[in-house]
Amino acid sequence: MSEQPNPETTPRRSFLKNAVGFLSVAMGLALSIPPIAYLLDPLRKRGDGSKQAWSALGSVDNFSLHTPTKIAISGSRKDAWLTETVTLGSAWVIKTSAAPTQFTILSTICPHLGCSIVGDDKAFRCPCHKSRFALDGQRKAGPSPRAMDLLEHEVRDGVLFCRYQRFKTDSAEKTPLDEA
Amino acid sequence: MLSRLKRLGTWFDSRTGARKLIDGLLHERIRGGASVRYTFGSALAFTFALQALTGVLLAFHFSPSTTDAWPSVYYIQHEVTMGSLIRGVHHFGSSAMILLLVLHMVQTFLHGAYKAPREVNWLSGLALLALVLGLSLTGYLLPWDQKGFWATQVATNIIGSVPGVGDTLQTVALGGVEYGNLTLTRFFALHVFVLPGTLIAITGFHVMLMRRHGVTPKPGPSDEELDRTAGWFWPTQALMDLVVCIVVLAVLVSLALLVGAPLDAPADPSSNYEARPEWYFLFLFQLLKYFEGPMMIVGTVLLPTLAGLFLVALPFLDKGEDRRIRARKVWTALFFGGIAAIGVLTGLAWLDDSKDEAFLDNQRLGQRDACEAIAYAGLPSGGIDARGKVVLYEGQRLFRQNQCVDCHRIGAEGGQGETRGPDLTGYLGRPWLKRFLKNPYDDAHYGQTKLRLREDDGSEMPVFDDIPESELNALVEYLASLSGEAYVPPIEPALAEQGRKLFHSPPKGASESEAAQYQGKCGDCHFMDEVPRTPNVEDTFYPDLTGFGSRTWLEGLIQDPLHWRYFGGAVLEDENDPEKLNHLGDTMPGFDLLTDAQLEYLTAWLVELKNNDNVMAVQKECLLKHEEP
Numbered sequence: 030m031s032e033q034p035n036p037e038t039t040p041r042r043s044f045l046k047n048a049v050g051f052l053s054v055a056m057g058l059a060l061s062i063p064p065i066a067y068l069l070d071p072l073r074k075r076g077d078g079s080k081q082a083w084s085a086l087g088s089v090d091n092f093s094l095h096t097p098t099k100i101a102i103s104g105s106r107k108d109a110w111l112t113e114t115v116t117l118g119s120a121w122v123i124k125t126s127a128a129p130t131q132f133t134i135l136s137t138i139c140p141h142l143g144c145s146i147v148g149d150d151k152a153f154r155c156p157c158h159k160s161r162f163a164l165d166g167q168r169k170a171g172p173s174p175r176a177m178d179l180l181e182h183e184v185r186d187g188v189l190f191c192r193y194q195r196f197k198t199d200s201a202e203k204t205p206l207d208e209a
Numbered sequence: 210m211l212s213r214l215k216r217l218g219t220w221f222d223s224r225t226g227a228r229k230l231i232d233g234l235l236h237e238r239i240r241g242g243a244s245v246r247y248t249f250g251s252a253l254a255f256t257f258a259l260q261a262l263t264g265v266l267l268a269f270h271f272s273p274s275t276t277d278a279w280p281s282v283y284y285i286q287h288e289v290t291m292g293s294l295i296r297g298v299h300h301f302g303s304s305a306m307i308l309l310l311v312l313h314m315v316q317t318f319l320h321g322a323y324k325a326p327r328e329v330n331w332l333s334g335l336a337l338l339a340l341v342l343g344l345s346l347t348g349y350l351l352p353w354d355q356k357g358f359w360a361t362q363v364a365t366n367i368i369g370s371v372p373g374v375g376d377t378l379q380t381v382a383l384g385g386v387e388y389g390n391l392t393l394t395r396f397f398a399l400h401v402f403v404l405p406g407t408l409i410a411i412t413g414f415h416v417m418l419m420r421r422h423g424v425t426p427k428p429g430p431s432d433e434e435l436d437r438t439a440g441w442f443w444p445t446q447a448l449m450d451l452v453v454c455i456v457v458l459a460v461l462v463s464l465a466l467l468v469g470a471p472l473d474a475p476a477d478p479s480s481n482y483e484a485r486p487e488w489y490f491l492f493l494f495q496l497l498k499y500f501e502g503p504m505m506i507v508g509t510v511l512l513p514t515l516a517g518l519f520l521v522a523l524p525f526l527d528k529g530e531d532r533r534i535r536a537r538k539v540w541t542a543l544f545f546g547g548i549a550a551i552g553v554l555t556g557l558a559w560l561d562d563s564k565d566e567a568f569l570d571n572q573r574l575g576q577r578d579a580c581e582a583i584a585y586a587g588l589p590s591g592g593i594d595a596r597g598k599v600v601l602y603e604g605q606r607l608f609r610q611n612q613c614v615d616c617h618r619i620g621a622e623g624g625q626g627e628t629r630g631p632d633l634t635g636y637l638g639r640p641w642l643k644r645f646l647k648n649p650y651d652d653a654h655y656g657q658t659k660l661r662l663r664e665d666d667g668s669e670m671p672v673f674d675d676i677p678e679s680e681l682n683a684l685v686e687y688l689a690s691l692s693g694e695a696y697v698p699p700i701e702p703a704l705a706e707q708g709r710k711l712f713h714s715p716p717k718g719a720s721e722s723e724a725a726q727y728q729g730k731c732g733d734c735h736f737m738d739e740v741p742r743t744p745n746v747e748d749t750f751y752p753d754l755t756g757f758g759s760r761t762w763l764e765g766l767i768q769d770p771l772h773w774r775y776f777g778g779a780v781l782e783d784e785n786d787p788e789k790l791n792h793l794g795d796t797m798p799g800f801d802l803l804t805d806a807q808l809e810y811l812t813a814w815l816v817e818l819k820n821n822d823n824v825m826a827v828q829k830e831c832l833l834k835h836e837e838p
Contacts, residue, residue, distance in 0.1 A: 042444060045444040045445060045447075045448050046443075046444045048444075048448055049444050049447050049448050049451055052448075052451050052452070052455060053451065056451075056454070056455060056458065059458070060259075060262070060458075063291040063294050063295060064262065064266055064291075064295070066290045066291045067266055067269075067289060067290055067291045067292060067295055068266070068269065069290070070289045070290045070292075073290060107592070109270075109281070109284055110277070110280035110281055110283060110284040110288075110593055111277070111280060111593050111594065111595055111597065112592040112593060112594065113594060113595035114595075
């Protein structure tokens with residue numbers, strides 16, 4: 030052992046050590062970039078602006094005036110590799126006028142933290158954190174930062190259609206997630 | 210800054226003793242000096258780390274079920290950023306592992322490093338070899354593509370051929386008597402947890418033993434000579450190892466980028482795909498060809514077991530202290546004889562296949578299918594459904610399987626049979642409809658069918674070759690709109706409405722001004738819901754166009770084309786002249802045994818045909834490239 034030259038002082042050894050250090054760092058970088066890009070792939074796919082297609086909710090006659098009705102909304106959605114018709118979510122539908130037919134459609138997702146809002150003929154409330162809303166969706170009390178989210182809808186040949194969307198929770202602004 | 214870092218380092222060291230640990234790892238003395246021939250072990254460890262890294266990344270997107278495995282691998286390969294690179298490195302990494310293992314083992318043998326006191330090093334190395342082969346086998350199945358499915362069938366049936374316990378072993382391995390979800394989940398758990406976990410543990414043990422006994426120097430030089438030329442792992446051997454690892458990485462990345470990991474068509478148990486295992490299992494595959502009937506066990510189990518036993522027993526059979534080759538000629542001959550036999554068998558397997566026309570044809574069809582599945586999965590109008598099927602690919606396959614393709618031509622494919630139905634290139638697209646209206650009896654439409662009989666008896670559909678182009682376009686738009694399918698460019702409602710009025714005669718009770726808008730007579734022959742009439746089988750000669758071109762309409766047509774709503778009336782046979790009938794061939798048979806799902810895929814395919822550019826692009830890319838030479 031004593032015959033070995035002091036490793037710290039030999040120029041060849043320090044060159045080799047630097048070479049190992051340099052190559053290791055280079056390889057580390059080369060090895061980390063593709064995995065990071067790969068793992069961040071969902072960011073690239075977010076907010077491509079493709080809106081959910083219209084979903085039919087049934088004949089306008091199915092709804093009675095001023096009575097909130099909870100409806101499950103189905104639609105075709107691309108879920109990673111599969112394109113399938115699934116239940117996208119649900120909404121409270123309230124017929125506000127019979128002639129002309131007018132509706133208020135409110136997402137059941139609480140704008141606070143995403144619990145499902147329950148309701149009766151008089152008001153809506155979120156069972157999780159006790160936010161309360163009026164029948165038109167206006168916020169009455171509780172931690173929700175905004176009113177219930179109105180969903181886009183239209184009536185075609187007597188059939189009610191709705192475009193289901195999700196919005197960013199816990200934000201005063203109503204920001205659609207598919208356009209974020 | 211630097212001094213702070215140093216202080217942090219000192220603090221960490223005082224709590225963990227990390228420096229001593231690292232020093233211990235790096236300051237290994239190598240008798241006889243550092244050498245490139247000692248790099249294989251490190252390269253193996255590095256490649257395994259790479260497999261672990263890329264494997265974990267793949268698991269972020271992979272879904273081990275028979276429905277989702279292929280689609281999720283397709284997704285990784287074609288839709289995720291850098292997914293093809295990561296999957297490519299993982300795929301070729303498995304070959305690199307095998308190659309490096311063999312090199313490592315040959316080097317170990319040449320230095321006689323299996324001899325005392327390193328018998329356990331050798332045995333743990335053999336265990337690692339078995340684990341790596343197990344990882345290759347289990348990983349091969351996971352994409353659930355044709356190649357993986359059929360090649361793994363052979364391997365698991367070999368397990369089943371083991372006398373006595375074979376059936377039990379096979380059922381446990383597959384999670385049942387046949388391939389299914391449980392096979393995938395089991396192989397996934399083995400491939401991702403059990404085998405790599407065991408491999409890491411044994412590798413740790415293997416490296417620990419290596420450090421205990423040191424690297425085995427080249428046989429020959431005296432102890433004094435070895436001590437005089439001794440070197441250190443750090444940094445000389447470390448640099449050599451690192452450079453070899455970089456070479457391995459560069460080769461794998463190049464292969465991933467230039468060749469790419471293959472993905473065959475989705476597994477189909479009904480197909481006759483000719484499977485071949487990965488190249489490193491080809492020798493076993495070749496061996497199977499030489500043993501028939503009750504002798505099969507020799508090729509499948511006996512010879513591989515004997516070879517394994519030889520390797521296990523080697524350190525205990527060859528006990529001489531002299532590590533030089535000339536002192537162990539018999540063992541060297543056996544060892545390299547075995548390797549040579551593997552090489553020869555591999556070469557023979559490859560040679561057999563390269564001369565086997567049937568196999569090459571089968572392989573070409575497999576490549577065509579793979580290309581089509583991937584192309585159709587990526588089309589905006591295509592995609593993968595909730596059953597995990599590539600919709601248009603399934604539709605096209607059913608179109609071929611049910612012999613539709615014999616009579617109906619689509620682009621460069623089909624229409625070669627004795628009988629000819631309409632050419633379906635661009636079927637129900639605007640140009641197709643227009644050509645049809647201009648001359649329904651053109652050979653590309655109904656000219657070679659019995660519908661042609663009507664041409665002579667005065668009840669035929671007229672040829673619209675003299676009406677103004679604008680009216681023709683309006684009629685085409687109306688006919689296209691009946692399907693309710695999306696057209697590119699979209700249906701123009703105003704033009705379709707104009708077509709509607711050109712198609713129908715005035716409704717009953719229409720006012721004069723209303724009636725004046727209607728000019729057509731097509732609706733007099735073709736039933737349609739919009740102008741309801743009571744169908745009368747006796748005088749109905751013409752297809753009902755209610756929902757014409759829609760999936761429901763097409764489903765009905767496929768199931769029973771001679772129903773009165775379709776061509777049942779139109780091809781009423783001419784009893785007076787059977788000769789003429791025969792000349793004009795058969796009518797389309799009804800495909801009433803198709804399942805609902807099959808009908809769904811077939812109609813989806815027929816509906817896609819109108820997007821002729823897409824279909825022709827896939828045909829050019831896949832069918833024409835893999836045609837018979």
